[in-house]
Amino acid sequence: MTVPLGGIALADHAAVYAALDRAGFTDVWSSEVAGTDAFTPLALAAAWQPRLRLGTAIVPSFTRGPGLLAMSAAALAEAAPGRFALGIGASSPVLVRDWNAVRFDEPFKRTRDTLRFLRAALRGETVDEVYDTFTVRRFTLERPPAVPPPVLLAALRPGMLRLAAAEADGVILNWLSADDLPTALAELGQRRPGFEVAARIFVCPTEDTAHARALGRRLITGYLTVPAYAAFHRWLGRQEQLGPMWQAWAAGDRRGASAAVPDEVVDALVLHGSPERCAAQVRRYADAGVDVPVLALLPTPELTSGGAAALAALIPRLGPGGGEGR
Numbered sequence: 001m002t003v004p005l006g007g008i009a010l011a012d013h014a015a016v017y018a019a020l021d022r023a024g025f026t027d028v029w030s031s032e033v034a035g036t037d038a039f040t041p042l043a044l045a046a047a048w049q050p051r052l053r054l055g056t057a058i059v060p061s062f063t064r065g066p067g068l069l070a071m072s073a074a075a076l077a078e079a080a081p082g083r084f085a086l087g088i089g090a091s092s093p094v095l096v097r098d099w100n101a102v103r104f105d106e107p108f109k110r111t112r113d114t115l116r117f118l119r120a121a122l123r124g125e126t127v128d129e130v131y132d133t134f135t136v137r138r139f140t141l142e143r144p145p146a147v148p149p150p151v152l153l154a155a156l157r158p159g160m161l162r163l164a165a166a167e168a169d170g171v172i173l174n175w176l177s178a179d180d181l182p183t184a185l186a187e188l189g190q191r192r193p194g195f196e197v198a199a200r201i202f203v204c205p206t207e208d209t210a211h212a213r214a215l216g217r218r219l220i221t222g223y224l225t226v227p228a229y230a231a232f233h234r235w236l237g238r239q240e241q242l243g244p245m246w247q248a249w250a251a252g253d254r255r256g257a258s259a260a261v262p263d264e265v266v267d268a269l270v271l272h273g274s275p276e277r278c279a280a281q282v283r284r285y286a287d288a289g290v291d292v293p294v295l296a297l298l299p300t301p302e303l304t305s306g307g308a309a310a311l312a313a314l315i316p317r318l319g320p321g322g323g324e325g326r
Contacts (some may be wrong), residue, residue: 001020001025001027001028001029001294001295001297002028002029002030002031002057002200002294002295002296002297003016003017003028003029003030003041003042003045004016004030004035004036004041005297005311006297006299007299007303008308008311010036010040010041010044013041013044013045013048014044014048015308015312016311016315017044017045017048017049017052018048018049019311019312019315019316020049020052020315020319021049021051021052022316023315023316023318023319023320024319024320025052025315025319025320026052026053026320027052027053027054027055027292027294028041028042028045028052028053028054028055029054029055029056029057029087029198029200029292029294030042030054030055030056030057031056031057031058031200031296032056032058032059032060032063033095034095034099038056038058038059039056039059039072039075039076042054042055042056042076042080042084043076043079046076046079046080046083046084047079050080050083052083053083053084053085054076054080054083054084054085055084055085055086055087055152055198055292055294056085056086056087056088057087057152057154057172057174057198057200057294058087058088058089058091058154058172059072059086059087059088059089060088060089060090060091060095060096060100061088061089061090061091061107061110061111061113061114061115062090062091062096062100062102062104062107062110063091063095063096063100063102066114066117066118066121066134066136066139067121067136067139069088069114069118070117070118070121070122070139070141071141073086073118073122073145073149074121074122074141074143074144074145075143076149077122077145077147077148077149078143078145078146081145081146081147082147084149085149085150085151085152085169085170085196086118086122086149086150086151086152087151087152087153087154087172087198088111088114088115088118088151088152088153088154089111089153089154089155089172090107090108090110090111090154090160090228091107092104092226092228093226093227094226105133106132106133107228108159108160108163109132109133110133110134111153111160111163112132112163112167113131113132113133113134115151115153115163115167115168116129116131116167117129117131117136118151119151119167121139121140121141121144122141122144122145122148122149122151123144123148124140124141124144124148125140126138126139126140127139127140150169150170150194150196151168151169152164152168152169152170152171152172152196152198153167153168153170153171153172154171154172154173154174155171155172155173156173156174156228156229156231156232156235157231157232157235158187158235161184161187161188162187162188162189164188165187165188165189165191165192165195169194169195169196170195170196170197170198170291171188171195171196171197171198172198172199172200173197173198173199173200173290174199174200175200175202175223175224175229175232175233175269176199176232176236176269177268177269178281178284178285178287178288179268180236181199181285181288181289181290182288183235183236183237184236185197185288185289196291196292197289197290197291197292198290198291198292198293198294199285199290199292199293199294200294200296201271201282201285201293201294201295201296202216202219202269202270202271202296202298203270203271203272203278203282203295203296203297203298203318204216204270204271204272204278204298204299204300205272205273205274205275205278205297205300205302205314205317205318206272206273206300206301206302207272207273207274208300208301209272211300211301212266212270212272212273212298212300213263213266213267213270213272215270215298215299216261216266216267216269216270216272217258217259217261217266218258219270219298220245220261220265220266220269220270221245221249221254221257221258221261224242224245225245225246225249225257230242230246238265241262241264241265242261242265244260245257245258245260245261247260248260270298274317275314275317275318276317278318279317279318279319279320282295295318297318302314
């Protein structure tokens with residue numbers, strides 16, 4: 001499950017983590033956009049639920065210096081030895097440049113260089129290296145983790161997918177349907193032992209189809225007009241389906257862009273229906289080769305009106321354990 005969950009204060013997430021554990025969820029993964037940072041929700045989970053595995057999906061490679069990123073990862077790996085995976089990625093110009101005042105130059109190289117630095121630093125090595133996009137002089141972690149965390153790479157198109165396959169411990173996929181997986185996974189080639197495939201999957205567990213599709217259109221219009229995601233979906237073959245949305249967006253017609261998203265695209269990328277139907281659709285990702293399906297729970301009318309009680313009832317219905325625990 002992606003954490004933290006919307007509408008619930010971080011201080012109240014102890015009950016959320018306990019419910020996820022009881023329902024059979026094995027992992028909690030954080031994101032980092034404009035809400036919480038990626039590490040704080042996982043640090044709380046490390047203390048409150050020692051069985052849950054923790055992951056970041058993702059930490060941008062631009063918004064922290066290499067040394068600080070290594071320190072944050074090492075601290076969480078020390079707090080949860082053997083239970084933490086660090087996911088990094090390029091992120092986007094809006095988050096990096098517009099919100100964090102950092103130049104968004106050469107994202108592929110910056111992410112590659114960060115990956116190479118982290119692999120060495122988290123092993124406790126002294127890093128004294130001139131990379132293509134930054135230079136590090138004699139950095140050594142004072143507290144290298146006894147169990148270095150695996151480093152996963154967020155990837156969309158062939159170049160980054162192949163980099164992940166060659167140098168990372170796994171890959172994180174996002175904004176693709178179960179039917180898109182063969183195209184993406186083919187770029188990874190023969191996976192090395194222990195290489196993990198994680199995928200964030202947007203889930204709106206409601207039978208109010210109009211609500212789910214309206215929310216899905218807003219999300220798709222917001223995300224898939226970002227140049228990297230637009231190129232990704234062109235590569236996946238959605239030029240004809242999403243071309244009208246891109247044209248309207250480029251013309252400044254935000255409402256028209258949202259209206260141009262076809263229902264079939266929404267239904268493929270944002271899972272909706274009863275919780276049991278959503279869980280069955282998530283299993284399609286696992287059957288197609290995803291090792292860690294990470295649900296991103298979207299707001300529903302039921303959750304909005306029912307509050308904490310509705311969430312407590314929902315989690316077991318979405319979970320792999322069916323509420324029976326592990």
